[in-house]
Amino acid sequence: MAWAQSFGGLGSKAADEFATPQRNFVFDFPTDHGAHPDYRIEWWYLTANLEDPAGVQYGLQWTLFRTAVAPGEEEGWSSPQVWFAHAAVTTTEAHFATERFARGGIGQAGVTVEPFRAWIDEWRLEGPDMNSLSVQAASPDFAFDMDLLATGPLVFHGENGFSQKSAEGQASYYYSQPFYKISGTLNLPEGDILVIGSAWLDREWSSQPLSDDQKGWDWFSLSFEDGEKMMGFQLRQSDGSHYTSATWIDINGETQSYPDGVFMAEPLEEIRVAGRDIPIRWRVRLPDRDLDAEVLALTPKAWMDVSIPYWEGPVGISGSHAGRGYLEMTGYE
Amino acid sequence: MLLELKDITKSFSGVDGDVEVLRGVSLGLDAGETLALTGESGSGKSTILHISAGLEVPDGGSLHLEGVEINGLGEAERANLRRSEVGIVFQQFNLIPSLTVEANIGFQAALAGRRDKLFESELVEALGLSDQLKQYPESLSGGQQQRVAIARALAVRPKLLLADEPTGNLDESTASAVLTAMLDLVGRTGAALMVVTHSAALAEKMDRRVRLKGGVLL
């Protein structure tokens, strides 16, 4: 989500022409799985915690972003839509990351809903519908090819998918599919590795998700061993305070949203990564659910060295709850 | 006492080892007093003058100007004292060639921050330099250059005027005229004068005469 700050002036005031998220929005599927060109920014964001037959852990990320110079769509090179994508595989020792760019309007990238297909170049996230997908990506040094199967319902964050990001009211539409089972092959320089695990797809669109005084965010998607899950984020404001939000997801996909201040995340240890001090060990708390756990990166090296760099990688959970998840940290200079 | 030298010693290193130029010279000068320092070439009389001006530092002995021990002062402090209290007239004039006569005359006073144009014009008048003010030193005769040097030294109203063979480069009649003018002005300003000279005629005109030989006063 780091792209948001630097790309397309996301921290600045939304141009008047762009649509802005409203409360009490009613989602219309499958149409809303597709692109919303009247909004400035949108993403299809897949993260996965994987394991090979020997029990070695891996992380995987596949994200397609859409950003618009102006609202709406046009044919050919005149399209105001710009697409870009990140793919990454994290092992316990290394992190592979790559990116792609494409202009809208010429067919090099896009999203269709029936059947579902999100693509840029040869990278694809596709399937007959959102419950059954395959995903692939390749770079000069790695590739992956995975199948996804949903075992639970979609979940909606904030107020039925209206996710507030600041006290001033910046917000996005935000829903997830956190119940994917995933399996497939990672092609790494050391060879092909068969893996299985669980994956989490985030869908979010908005026109100005950050307020001017927000520097970046720390985002957690945690899957506990008892089958419950939690999404929590904190937006770091320039005055040192935080705006937090969380969604508790039970094993059936029933959710409870928590407003600003309930979820707490506190960095415990920083490591110098790519010239920046990055917190790789956290204490996360949600007292209402008796959550008081430590989150530790699988490897600190999960730095996404792309045009708009950020940290994103798999984590392990210990303490009041145990499990695995993904951590994303943006805006660390 | 305005100037007091006590047991001053000074040697210079030469090709054949150190040469002892002054071997314990003691000398005093009262305010307003005039003194001639005579002796053969190399007897050390110029060195006494340079030491009195703070231009050179003695190896031993003490030197007081208006009760202040000069020897203990640093280079900058000695320069400050020299600038405001001491006027020097050298044998070879030492004017600044790129400044006009007028600027040369006012130079030291300007450095000391006490230029007095009225007094300067009195000096100019008395030394007969009125017509040369806008000229540069190179177009002046030796006698005229020395008058400019005298005017420059006196314009700062020094308590002590030091002159090193002031007439050495001048012919006899010019020397006499320059000397008369200088003595007259010294009398008017009340400065004390120490002059190093070979000239018996010049020495005769001083209140007191001392003779230096082999680094000691006779």
Next chain:
Amino acid sequence: MTNTILRALLSYWWRSPLQLFTFLMGLALATGLWSGVQAINSEARASYDAAAATLGEGQFDQLVPRVGDRIPQSVYVDLRRAGWLASPILDVTFKGVRFVGIDPLTTPTQMSFSSGSGFSLEDTDLIFGNAEVASVLEGFVEVTKDKSIPPGIAIADIGVVQRLFKRNDLSRLMVLPEQPIRRPDLVKIAPELVVQPSQQIADVAALTDSFHLNLTAFGFLSFAVGLFIVHSTIGLAFEQRRGMIRTLRSLGVPLSNLLSLIIVEMGLLVFVGAVLGILMGYTIAAMLLPDVAATVEGLYGARVSGTLSLRPEWWLSGIGLAFLGAGMALAVRIWQIMQMPLLSAVQPRAWAIASAKRIRGIAILGMILLGFSGLLALIGTGLGQAFALIGFLLIGSALVLPWLTIKLLDFAPGKGVITSWFWADTRQQMPGLSLALIALLLAVSANIGVSTMVSSFRVTFVSFLDQRLAPELFVRVEEEKTASALEKYLLERELEVLPLLTVERPVVGQPAKLYGVRVGRTYRESWQFLGADPDVWDQVSKGEAVIVNEQLARRNNLWVSDEVDIAPGLNLPIAAVVGDYGNPQGQVVMGELLFRKLYPNAVATSFGIRTTDTADLRKAIQSDLEVPDSGIINQASIKSMSLEVFERTFAVTAALNILTLGVAGFAMLMSLLTLAGMRTPQLAPVWALGLTRTRLGVLELARALGLSLIVFICAVPLGLALAWALLNVVNVEAFGWQLPMFFFPADYAFLGGLAILATLIAAAWPAIQMVRKPPATLLKVFSNER
């Protein structure tokens, strides 16, 4: 007090405008020469780097259609969606301007605009071009001016170019160097496209770099000469003001105040001088640049802007040079003033004589450096060490020169009283003159070195052109059928036909090109070798031996009569090694028969033709065989154009030669003037003993002549050593090929003449001053002594 002191210091310049002029000129010349060379170098480099980078032609493989010049846009999208990372380009030429439409999102990141203006996603509507392009297109489209865009080119978003020319397709695709794994073959996605490798243009870069090495060497040397001149100039200003410094101190100016004000004063003057110099450098560069631009353009087909922009890197470096040189000189002088007893500041000789002892010590240091340099020549490897070799060589020689000059003066002729006084006096002046002599040495040897290099380059290149472009016409056809018809047609006309038979095969494990040649008069006459057996061509035509290019030979440590493995189970001796400039690839040349036996499927589709009647033959081939005009190349005209280009390079080099000598002459003048001031006390006794002032003046000139001769004698071997290092060490390390070195004695003699002339002009002024010196001044020496 500050004002009073500063006014006194500055009054010196006010009263001596000539000194002020020489001071500022000295600084300006040094700065100007440096910034001028820098400007030419960086401007030419920036221009064609921009050209190559913007068009991506030099760096990247490209996908082009097999037929025609258009690629449907859908093919591009298909390629991307299959995993081919390529970026689309649409070229349209209109009103002589080449519109290049690009997609800024997919262009390789190595390819960017130097100004950084580029595109952002917000201004994909803009068209960028330089001022000239903007004026050509006025009324058609609005052009946003951007100096970093190469001449004759307008760059815009691909969508803009498509709309402007009502196109919906592409011209070519740049292939990014890094491609994803699992990418399918091109023929499965777009069989109508072929890959055009970047290799074809890469050799241009190597030649270009070699040319720039030339100018860089000049810049480096002018920097050294510049440092010396700034040093001398500041030295002069101090020598002449020692008296004033003494007077100021005796009047009660504390040393610290005086020194800090001197630093302020010098800072002001150096700044003024440096700015003047930069303007001068700009002018020099602007005058020479059209030549340089033409040179680069003609040589490499890359267009260079004919206009200059004041780039911060070279004016900043010019000011930096001036302050560095001034700072070094000032530090020495200030140290001297601080060491000097207040009253003896007017005695410059003491310092000069004291330094005479140091000359020997410095010479020993110089010899040690020369030793290092020699050692590096024997065992050094790598470009860094090659440059260290040159640095040690130059600095070492500079340090040895004063001592060597004194030694050489021992051999000076004449036994008379005056003559022996004259030589003794000259020796005594060495400390004061050594900087100027070193400046002269560096200038002359740099000129000899660089002109040797350029001329050798020229001779080599001319013979290379003769060899490679010997056939007057070169015909290329598309199909094998036409090829055999063409060959038959030409042979019927009894013309010497040279088919170009070539295959690419690895040789000694590296990719190489193998050629089969029809040995005949042309090859025998026009090819020159770096090393060869006497009967090269006989061996080659019989298939008993091969010729390899220098790159292949050097890379594998092979030379004439070594064997090379050219095909499985076939080892042949090398009969000759041929120079192949600016081509990184290995080449093997063998006889036609052997080639056809080894590669029976290879067919020549290109032919060189020897003819005296190029125009008629061309017409005949076109009409009789329907070969398109673009398939016939008139090599004779290419050759003459290339030669013309070298003449222009020469013009630039010659102009720079005269400038460096001018600077050295100026350094000489500064030093002689400095000495003239201090020398009155030494000359007075000689004058008193009966030497007329005119005689003394003539002797001064004779001295300058003698010294410059000595310097010139030292400069010739140094310059040749420099050229040797540039051609045989630096070039080999940098580009993998050696330039043979040729000698040009007439050029050196001319340079020597120029150097001596510059010295004489420099010496004339002090000599005239001597002649005109009023006797009174000389007399004063006797009355002023303590």
